[in-house]
Amino acid sequence: MAFKTSTKKSLSATVYYILTAFLFIWVALFQIGRVLPLWAKGITTAPVSLFTIHFTILGFMLTAAFGVMYQFIPIAFQAPPIGRHVLYWHLPIHALASVVLSVGFLRFQMQMVMIGGIFLLCNSIAYLTVVLQSYRKARNQTFVHKGMLLPIVAVVVVMIFGIWMAAGLPGTGQALLEAHIFLGAFVFWSGLVIVLSYKLIPMFTLSHGYKISQKTTIFLYFFSLALMMIGDIAFRTGPQFLGQVIIILGAVLGIAAYIRFTVDIYKILQARKRKSIVLPIRYSLVSTGILILSGILAFLMIAFQQAQFFYGIGYVMLFGGFVPLIFSYAQKIIPFLWYEYRFSHRPERKQAPLMDDMVSHWRAKWSMNLYYLGVCIGLLHFFIRYGNGAYVPQWVDSIADPLSGILSMVAGVLLFSALVRVLTIGGPRPKD
Template sequence: MRDAIPTKKRLSATVYYLLTGLCLGWPSLASLGVLLPDWRRGEVIFPLSLAAIHLFILGSMLTVAFGVLFQVIPIAFQAPPIPRHVLCWHLPIHVASVASMTAGFITSSFTIVAVGGAVLFANTTLYFAFIGHHYVRARNKTLVHRILSLPVSVLWFVMLLGLFQATFPNKVFPGVLLTHIILGGLAFWGGLVMVLSYKLVPMFVISHGCRVSLAGTASFYYSGVLLWIVSTWYSVGNTAYVLRDVGTAALLIGLICYTRDMLRIVIVRKKRRIAFPIYEALAAMALCIVGELGIAMSTLVSLHSLLFVSIYVFGFGGLVALMYAYMQKIVPFLWFEYRFSKRPERKTAPLIDDMVPRRTALTSMLFYFGGTIVGAIALTVGKGSMVSLASWVSDLAMTGGSMLLFLSLRHVLTIGGKRPDDHL
């Protein structure tokens, strides 16, 4: 009689989300050569720009975020596994809805954008219905678990505001647009990174028992964001400026507390050696903080040139690079769990940190970070033809780096060959 070896029969759905999101970012990155000169002039709201921005945020970044939540909630919070059928219907519909929105932006057909956005909203609602069902059944309900619901809840308001703008484009005024941007950029993406960092960074650097204050940090951070939003709608006397300045101060305090906590976690780590992708993640987190500080200060002094480059650094240099860094830890772990965990050949399997080809992955991130820096320079000090040249250099470097990273992660999925049968 043959004994069964309890291995995972299917590769984690998270891998499909991460690799799909990585690929969906390429068209947007490839358009930076055209877009950066326009962004430097402050021209952001035009068809190609709107299409590229929404394709990257919804198609690439949000797809990756869906995949991360798919895996983090069961593992980090000890919740029941998410049913695999969620992947089978959610990911194709998500990609199709984002593609239709992109087509609508390119053709300036807001009806198509609204239809695609409505499908995206409904599909996301169903996704979080399944995720939420398992989320509330988690056994490890830490402070991170409780506060994570805050940035996730913000996503609904971001999508609803987007739907309103696509459905009634003639009724859009600066308050609505700014609220959409602040909620999406700072409250959702900034907040999501902040909250998950308190779980992922200690997990990856093996640091436990450090005194940190997520509750205080999140309180200051979200209070600042809320006051910013209120200030965009309040126009009586100098009240708007007071609200904005107080909000900026609260936001800065939140970012300072966040930086302090991340430094404490890294300093008191139990394992002295840090895997190379974590160095990349820490660099990306630093760029996130620098970008948000730049956004706060440029808003405070009304310096629009600094505002655009700060948003660029926060998004491309911080958020996206952080996702790329974490992928180099998550994909090898999930492949090891699928291919080698609880099997006899696990003793000869490579270490998880050695699965990603180091030279290729390092080259990919150097290209990406280098392209981001060149793009920031083009947005800040470039003039005339130099802006165009720097924009195309940035375009090629960032797109090429992302593609090289895909090849590195794709290589991980070939290590050990096909998974053997479950029976000896």
């Protein structure tokens, strides 16, 4: 019997997106030592701070997210594949626009920020249009499939708000900035994590037969965000008491959604077919737990207007939740895509290592441990500030910030090397 050879002629575009994203995070993490003292003092609008935030979110997180959309939607929802040509124009423009925008912040040139933002917006709309064409033709149109639409729309609105502020158009101010942050952090990023977790966690833990309330949870989460935005508008323009009540109600419902989501994830894990959970998924669950906790704390701070804690919570959410979550899932996605390209349906697939063994265990483990250690050290500055510097020597404070950045950057480089090594397993793909 002849073996069927794989029809995949090119390595998945998702791999190029994820590895490109890692190049951005090295630079961003290197800046942590400079920005932590500013964030601990409540200063987020300094040029280096805005550069680090946008280099992390646009360069690393959004690049990786776009890469997952490239491959995830066709596979997960049985949709038509996205054409290879999209990679050749979208990824270079996206990377260049992210650099221009971020460097514009570093040089404090708003015109440069605006130009980078416009290119980023137009490129993203063109890309998402292609993705949604595939998305619309999916055969497996589950509630998770439908739930992705709102975060996708939100990211476009977030970009428009950012360009609006960079251009200094009428209406630019604190309210628009807060809307820009809220939509980005909770509607797009947190919303996307909640929606996709209902697909990724069962997929990677081999869970089946569970009974969960994903429709209720997703609806409740986005409804709570809508209430908080309506309450904020009412607070600024109408009776402040009514606005505050609506904000508190939205925060309570949002916390309830986080709790229901936690229960659903627990039920999914209880229904897994394999006894042990592989290391990358353990780290992804830790990161998801950090996102849930920081999200709950953020909603409490919004409800009770305790703005002094936002900076510490934002640091934990961004660098303790979103970034390591992408680190973790990359360790599953790249081996899967390499196996599909290099070994799937080929005679030599029997000699291929297991996908969970493709990433060097010691590199992956050390990279994640070093990264979390760096984040914990970075948190020290916030504890010093909130504790008014009690019993903390000055030399500890001065060493902690650069050490946090160095450890986190070394972790990113180490994990990148482990992922690149995956692409050497089995050597070049033989010609069919």
